[in-house]
Amino acid sequence: MRNGKSVPYDTTILVRDTCLCLHVQRAARALARHFDDALRPIGLTSGQFSLLMSLNRPAPPTMKDVASLLVMDRTTLTAALKPLERNGWITVAPDKDDRRVKRLSLTADGSAVLLRAVPIWKKSHGALEKKLTRSGDALRKDLMALL
Numbered sequence: 215m216r217n218g219k220s221v222p223y224d225t226t227i228l229v230r231d232t233c234l235c236l237h238v239q240r241a242a243r244a245l246a247r248h249f250d251d252a253l254r255p256i257g258l259t260s261g262q263f264s265l266l267m268s269l270n271r272p273a274p275p276t277m278k279d280v281a282s283l284l285v286m287d288r289t290t291l292t293a294a295l296k297p298l299e300r301n302g303w304i305t306v307a308p309d310k311d312d313r314r315v316k317r318l319s320l321t322a323d324g325s326a327v328l329l330r331a332v333p334i335w336k337k338s339h340g341a342l343e344k345k346l347t348r349s350g351d352a353l354r355k356d357l358m359a360l361l
Contacts, residue, residue, distance in 0.1 A: 238357075245342070252338040256330050257301075263335060265294055266320065266328045269304060274317040276309070285361065303327055 229236065249260035258266075268280050275283075281291045295318070298304045303324030309315035320328065343350045 234360075238360075248342065249335070249338055252334050253331055256327060256334070258327065258331055261294060262298060263328075263331050265298065266303060266324055266331075269318050269320045269324070270328060274307075274319040277306075277316045277318060280318055298324070 246260045253263055268283050277288060277291060281288050295306060299306060302321055305319045305321055306316050309317050346353060
């Protein structure tokens with residue numbers, strides 16, 4: 215307390231009880247922990263599952279497309295891709311028309327681990343949806359409104 219002033223404790227309680235950012239961050243950490251625990255036996259984290267799933271497309275997406283979908287900056291995406299590439303689950307290759315653009319692809323091993331992960335995700339996701347007081351659709355709609 216440099217100048218003798220401080221934030222009133224009532225404000226701390228108000229933020230704790232009402233701050234959307236705090237509640238979403240806490241829920242995100244709890245959700246990630248739930249899926250991390252479920253996916254651990256096959257060597258995946260929840261973030262890696264989401265990233266691999268974002269590559270499961272008919273045509274290899276660009277890094278920009280994936281970063282946009284996952285609301286990540288490219289530096290964070292690049293760091294997240296490294297272990298997936300080391301595991302042989304993805305490839306990062308230049309676009310055939312513009313070598314500055316990088317395309318991301320699942321490998322056969324990446325598709326196989328994703329195939330093993332989906333039933334685990336479905337079971338875990340279903341268990342979480344049962345805990346919601348409103349429908350999962352309503353929650354997703356509210357969360358999408360924030361993007």
